[in-house]
Amino acid sequence: MIRVIRPLLHGAVAGLAGTTALNIAGYAEIALRGRPVSETPEITVRTLAEKLDIRIPGDDEVRENRIAGLAPLTGYTVGLGMGAALSVAQAAGWPPTKTSRYAFASLFALTVTNAPIMLLGISDPRTWAPSDWVSDIIPHVLFAAVTVRVLEKLETSGIRREAVRGLLCTSVCR
Secondary structure, eight states, rough: OOOHHHHHHHHHHHHHHHHHHHHHHHHHHHHHHTOOSSSSHHHHHHHHHHTTOOOOOOSSHHHHHHHHHHHHHHHHHHHHHHHHHHHHHHTOOOOSSSHHHEEEEHHHHHHHHHHHHHTSSOOGGGGGGHHHHHHHHHHHHHHHHHHHHHHHHHHHHHHHHHHHHHEEEHOOOO
């Protein structure tokens, strides 16, 4: 049985670091290309609220402002959750190799973020132009790389701390 609290916390931290990297890459690409910010996150919030019969309160302007605030928060929440899921999987020994962790995390990030917009009928990645895919893949691969690397660092530092505590306790606790 694996212990889950530490992997969940490590994963949350790693997922937020990965999400920050994804956002930096995405906004840098927007600035470099001069393209508009995607409306997909806000459309997703509206569509989910409709499908789940959740009323977002306020008149038109206040409601739109709330949606504009909820859209990036859902991105951070998804990133945090993906980091936690990756960390728990890694703590359980899967994926088994460093390379497979990076590959799996990249595919996981692309799937978790693109499947909902496809299933909700917001966008269909199968119809995207190559430039759309580049705009999507690079930030998600960066998310995966940062998330997995932070997990590796946190796990290594956690092992060291436990080893040091064990050494101290063996020599001092006797």
